[in-house]
Amino acid sequence: MAEISSRKSPVIVITGTPGTGKSTHAQLLAEESPIPLKHINVGDLVKEKGLHDGFDEEWQSYSVDEDKVLDELEPLASEGGIILDWHTCDIFPERWADLVVVLRCDHTQLWDRLEKRGYPLKKIQENNEAEIMNVVIDEARSSYAEEIVVELKSEGTEDLESNVSRIVQWIQAWRKDRGFTDQEM
């Protein structure tokens, strides 16, 4: 069983291979949530706050300093009311997460999305392979209690809308279980 946190607002992790729709889901969820939720795009935070050891030209990505990321996020996670949007999740301590959503996408569709984003071929191939090999879902399942990990398809706008309304329902149930009313933040 996952440990019950004392937070009034949950920490929701939205993870998945790059291009599966994490930011799109997190933005819509922040708009539709019944309680305020701050969307934290961890990749953007790494860039803005310099939580890295430099940029890898070959892979066109930052070499992330995970300790710095954890130090930066710890106070926010303790407070709750955040959506953590990142392509990996196993660095986040188990006690942080109330819900871990893993987005999935058909690999040919994912390839197109990453091509449109202008990723180098090598990076498209690496991510495409990771999606086929279930890398992120396996990582989530081995890092968190089974009952808080949810795998959701993200291939069209209907998926986006139904996924977000499902998470909204989950937030309502999470708060009700803890005896919070809609007015009480």
Ligand SMILES: Nc1ncnc2c1ncn2[C@@H]1O[C@H](COP(=O)(O)OP(=O)(O)O)[C@@H](O)[C@H]1O
């Ligand atoms: N469920 C979906 N339906 C339609 N388009 C989507 C969906 N999820 C993502 N996309 C599109 O795929 C691209 C990548 O989405 P994004 O949210 O930036 O992915 P990520 O944050 O996982 O890298 C965007 O152009 C977005 O509009």
